[in-house]
Amino acid sequence: MHTAHVFKEGVLDIFFSGTPAGWQSLLSFTILFLAWLAGFSSRLFAVIRFESIIHEFDPWFNYRSTHHLSTNGFYEFLNWFDERAWYPLGRIVGGTVYPGLMVTAGLIHYLLNLLNVTVHIRDVCVFLAPIFSGLTAISTFLLTRELWNQGAGLLAACFIAIVPGYISRSVAGSFDNEGIAIFALQFTYYLWVKSVKTGSVFWTIGCCLSYFYMVSAWGGYVFIINLIPLHVFVLLLMQRYSRRLYIAYSTFYIVGLVLSMQIPFVGFQPIRTSEHMAAAGVFALLQAYAFLQYLKDRLTKQEFQTLFFLGVSLAAGVVFLTVIYLTYTGETPNLPDSVCFRYAKIHIPIIASVSEHQPTTWVSFFFDLHILVCTFPAGLWFCIKNINDERVFVALYAISAVYFAGVMVRLMLTLTPVVCMLSAIAFSSVFEHYLGDDMKRENPPAEDSKEGLGPNIKSIVTMLMLMLLMMFAVHCTWVTSNAYSSPSVVLASYNHDGSRNILDDFREAYYWLRQNTDEHARVMSWWDYGYQIAGMANRTTLVDNNTWNNSHIALVGKAMSSNESAAYEIMKSLDVDYVLIIFGGVIGYSGDDINKFLWMVRIAEGEHPKDIRESDYFTPQGEFRVDKAGSPTLLNCLMYKMSYYRFGEMQVTLDFRTPPGFDRTRNAEIGNKDIRLKHLEEAFTSEHWLVRIYRVKKQENRQALDHKLRNVAAKQKYTSKKVCIA
């Protein structure tokens, strides 16, 4: 389907010159519709292979909140205090989420039900991101059309519909903020470019509303509120100031500021934090610049120069004094966090433990963007060579986005749209020259025969370019199918003959919790599984993926890495009823808790350096081993015991050359096979042992005595003595 799709784009340019406008718009509509369809259907791999299910971790929280919204109403959602998370602290959900995603899904659900289309809220959530990918394609088309021409716009729409860099965050079931935020981002930029071009308040207000939607949807709105001021600032430097610019930015800044402060989670941040200061500074600068322009018209040159000099020195003095004041009062504004995060990473293990916060290798760039990453610099080149107001914008967008994508893998998402636009510009300008002239025109230009490159060369170039695009489409489909379509809640393994085995251990275990435990039971697990336990098992959790309280997480980490009796004290103090762990040793699943265990130790050590030491969990040679050579602290900690309880007697593989208790993930025979639990008992182990749940025993009525009972006969002496004294 993709192949046909890309070919159509090529055909389009043939019709460009000289055909009636009706044809053009019909073709544009068709192509955009096909782009939407292609984008939607290529995101459905997971739904077809598994079922309509919410993926991964964060989407489960979003789904749970959306469910809460649709059952209890909007105001109930805004004031929601979730007592089932972060036990015993709880979490204020309404004030700590970006509500745009939930409100969007809730609204669609409401409208569909109003029209008597009964859909479950889960299906709305699952298919929201694929539907929004079509809207993203359309807004990318609009933006690119403003920047270059319609042909480039259509190419860009087709690119963004299927590019893996965007699909990675918007497959069906990945119900996350980014899915709708990229649409909001592109649409805001389109309206901004439109308002700079026209200078009309109508478009600017549209831009503000779109910005408001973006603020309500994703924390990445900071990118917009810095990029637009940067655009204005660079235009001022280039002496491209105009009334249009003044109207657009002044309106945008004020209305956008007021609107963005309406989101409870954002609140007063736009006038407080340093990320938003650039926008305020540029606003002041623009006013000053406009004022000077006004004075320039009114005053003579001499007067103006004196005034200018005075004004500049006054401004410099004010800035200087402010800096000195701030330095002495010790309130130096901190640098933007997004740029400085890698310094934080050295100190805070929890940031380092998230793999999304890593820098990007060239392989990731190529994997997510394929041919686009090599060709988009050409588009950037064409834009800078033929510069105008809006192309300044796209150049700044490209440079800043490529920098952030280089620093952090997850910001590849903000780079992807601009790469699609610029690549489309590069390809479209090639196609324009090499495809267009092949057509038989009614009156060919006279110089064409003289200056043309000849039909052979042109067709070779066209064929090869189309082939590259075809390879891009094939690559995108392959990547989507292989890398980005796994729900990670349901695992699949493939046999030698290619047939698929579905491992549904996670849901099996969560469903067991839901059915067999008390409604208010508290489940302790590592934070990765918090949202899933809350979403699927509907039980109270201690920590979850909203990692706002490091010391609480460290406490759970300490319990996991202490020995059983020390852990029991912690679990008692936290009222834990069940402990849930993930164990991959039976099937060879590498993302299990033993492999994450060192992070638990590190985070626990950060808060409790006296009790937990990372070096205790290594062998003297500095290795992390689970077999006999492993450190005794590791072999007796709670996590190890829970993972390998009853594992020593199990013959894991069919091959009898391997001993019983052979861990397939770490390829080692475990070192401690005789595990006895005193304060815990096994409650449930799933089919492939992937999830193991333990019940924490209640305290006995009286502490059993470990030592021998005292001799009663000896006691009588003292009683008689007492009698004597009396």
Added chain:
Amino acid sequence: MAVCCRLLMLLTLLTLLCVQPGAAQKKKENMLVEKVEQMMDWSSRRSVIRMNGDKFRRFVKAPPRNYSVIVMFTALQPQRQCSVCRQANEEYQVLANSWRYSSAFSNKLFFTVVDYDEGADVFQQLNMNSAPTFMHFPAKGKPKRADTFDLQRIGFASEQLAKWIADRTDVQIRVFRPPNYSGTIALALLVSLVGGLLYLRRNNLEFIYNKTGWAMAALCVVFAMTSGQMWNHIRGPPYAHKNPQNGQVSYIHGSSQAQFVAESHIILLLNAAITMGMVLLNEAATSKGDVGKRRIICLVGLGLVVFFFSFLLSIFRSKYHGYPYSFLIK
């Protein structure tokens, strides 16, 4: 008389026996005071005390001590070619200076260094065969396993060293790094250079409006980022890998999770070549020159795009195992 004599002797013996421990105690105390004074004297001159074999045995190993000593065993002589030692030494100096000039400075903790070329016997005595090594000699008793700093795992940043020392001796040291002015100076130099250039060419500021220059600069940033230079900057990989067995040098890392510096340079060039190919294709179609020349430009551009893209794809394929597609080059 004889009895009396014997009694006297016994008495003297007794007194002697009684006095002896007292005198020894005093002598010990004197020695300790002397040692502490000596150490204080040295550390007032230099924050890290250099030791040879004799000094080490006398001040660090010999028992009457009431102070902890941190020793860095290292090999700083240039002929040893130990670059890690030099880096570790810098961090160690930072830490020792922070301690020396802190308000909490006392005679409870001293920083010393033993160089291999000055005290090889100490290395032998302690069975030490790698440098640098940090060890803590506590005021009482012998060093335990945890008194050797785990350099392999934690690294030798002075903050980590300070944490370890706080753990072993209960002495908290706040690391104070002398502010690094090199960045500021470089920036100031750059600004003044640019300013000077602008001033020199103030009559001809056309070059600021040169779009080609700006476009080049933008492309440089883009190429640097898309070839993973930021990853190199943060992770610091080796330039290339030399196989110790057969001496073969590989420039491409085998895994898709990592890369070498050389590899990222190759990718930068490939990306640049493909971009140039696209620009040349466009140039060939739009410029108004000789048709033959334009045809050549067009073919060169096409060749650049197709050839280098397939080359890039083949490198990607070799790194990303199981990737099925290739183009022209396997």
